[in-house]
Amino acid sequence: MKRISLLFSMTFLLMLGAWAQKAMTPPHVMVVPDLIYCKAHGYVQQFDNNGITETVPDYERALSEDPSLHAVLTQVAQLINDRNQDIVIIDLLEAINNAKADAAMAAANNGDQSESVEEAIIRNSEADILIKVQFDLLKNGPQYQVSYTITGTDAYTNRMFAPVEGMGAPSTSANPVVLLREAVYNHMNAFLDKVLAYYTGMTTKGRMVAFEIKTTSTSAVNMSSKVGEYTLREQIEDFLYDNSVDGNGLDRVKSGNTFMQYQGVYIPLVATIRGRQRKQGAKDVAQKMVTYLEQKGVTADYKVRGLGKVNIYIR
Numbered sequence: 117m118k119r120i121s122l123l124f125s126m127t128f129l130l131m132l133g134a135w136a137q138k139a140m141t142p143p144h145v146m147v148v149p150d151l152i153y154c155k156a157h158g159y160v161q162q163f164d165n166n167g168i169t170e171t172v173p174d175y176e177r178a179l180s181e182d183p184s185l186h187a188v189l190t191q192v193a194q195l196i197n198d199r200n201q202d203i204v205i206i207d208l209l210e211a212i213n214n215a216k217a218d219a220a221m222a223a224a225n226n227g228d229q230s231e232s233v234e235e236a237i238i239r240n241s242e243a244d245i246l247i248k249v250q251f252d253l254l255k256n257g258p259q260y261q262v263s264y265t266i267t268g269t270d271a272y273t274n275r276m277f278a279p280v281e282g283m284g285a286p287s288t289s290a291n292p293v294v295l296l297r298e299a300v301y302n303h304m305n306a307f308l309d310k311v312l313a314y315y316t317g318m319t320t321k322g323r324m325v326a327f328e329i330k331t332t333s334t335s336a337v338n339m340s341s342k343v344g345e346y347t348l349r350e351q352i353e354d355f356l357y358d359n360s361v362d363g364n365g366l367d368r369v370k371s372g373n374t375f376m377q378y379q380g381v382y383i384p385l386v387a388t389i390r391g392r393q394r395k396q397g398a399k400d401v402a403q404k405m406v407t408y409l410e411q412k413g414v415t416a417d418y419k420v421r422g423l424g425k426v427n428i429y430i431r
Contacts, residue, residue: 141386141395143315145196146206146243147189149178150250150267157182163232172234176212187293192249192266195297195304200312211241235422242397242423243271244318245311251296259286262295268311272398272424273324273380278310322361322382325398329428330375337430338373343412348430349376355408356381359401380424402426 151173154160159178163170179186186209193205215236231239238246246269254261261284268278284299300307329352331338339349346354349371357363361382368379387396394400402418405428409416415431 142202142204143244143312144204144206144242145193145245145247145311146208146211146238146241146271147193147196147247147249148175148208149173149185149189150248150265152265153185153250154178156252161233163234165232166230170232172232175208175234175237179209179212184292188251188296189249191293191297192247192300195300196247196308199304199308203308206241206243208237208241211237211243214240230419230427231421235425238271238422239420241271244315244323245269246271247311248276251292253290253292253295255290256286259288260290260295261286262292262299264296264299266300266307268307268314270314270323270424272422274424277314278307280307318385320361322364322384324365324380324424325383325401326380326425327356327378327428328375328426329377329430331430335430337414339371339376340373343409343414348414351409351412352376352405355405359383359387359404398424398426402428 149159151160151171154173154175155171157178159174159181160171161174161177163172189208196203197205215233218240219233219236248267248269249264250266251262251264254263263281263283265279265281267276267280269276280300280303282299282303284295287295287298289295337343337348339347339352341348343351353366356366356378360366361384365378365381370377383398383401384396386393387400388394389396389400399418399420402420406416406418409430417429417431419427419429421427
């Protein structure tokens with residue numbers, strides 16, 4: 117009887133695990149050229165990030181000038197989809213077009229230019245994970261080989277994980293799409309296992325979002341001002357604690373009388389939004405914070421850079 121009961125319990129747990137895995141919102145993935153590839157081929161642009169010049173990929177130029185690149189990215193996406201059709205593949209070209217439309221609307225409304233083109237594309241993609249691809253076609257006499265690196269990257273933090281690199285077998289073909297497919301084909305299962313394990317970890321640990329909250333020159337309050345029962349600083353801390361996974365990340369903070377900077381707060385991957393369980397992004401928490409502050413009599417608005425950086429402005 118005990119053996120039957122144990123067998124039933126194990127079967128139930130396996131069924132429950134399978135149901136939970138199926139019910140979990142699948143990851144959204146976008147395949148992009150690595151910055152290394154873009155630099156090597158001149159597909160980059162400069163971005164002024166608060167006085168610091170940064171080099172970022174120019175995805176649009178890369179796709180328009182490099183005929184083999186889009187085919188390679190599509191091939192990698194196809195290999196992913198062949199192995200797991202639940203993964204949502206986001207097309208880079210579509211994200212670029214959405215970002216351009218968003219930029220045109222922002223310019224018409226005198227929007228700020230604090231976000232790089234790359235950040236805007238990633239934000240419009242709403243990807244969870246970027247698959248960054250770097251490859252080189254090498255020639256040795258009559259034969260060709262492709263060297264490659266494929267890296268999973270957290271779209272919110274730019275944290276890299278699960279790198280796969282190697283060299284394909286020599287071939288008389290000079291088609292990088294064919295050579296890359298042959299080179300990575302047998303490694304894709306292990307790579308996807310690591311990608312999915314990383315994403316599954318987000319469901320328990322949350323995903324990291326950087327917050328910068330600051331008062332403006334016209335603000336009537338600062339971080340030490342009483343807002344209801346507590347100071348503005350304490351109200352913000354309490355809000356982030358209630359909207360994070362056990363307050364993880366709240367200890368990594370710099371603050372002064374006019375600002376608070378959190379290196380990374382772990383927000384739940386899924387939350388109740390407008391009465392329904394939905395996948396949650398940084399913009400959802402930002403909007404919640406603005407609403408929360410307004411209920412305390414504090415006017416604020418927000419700006420999301422990329423996917424994982426939130427600026428809250430206290431007016």
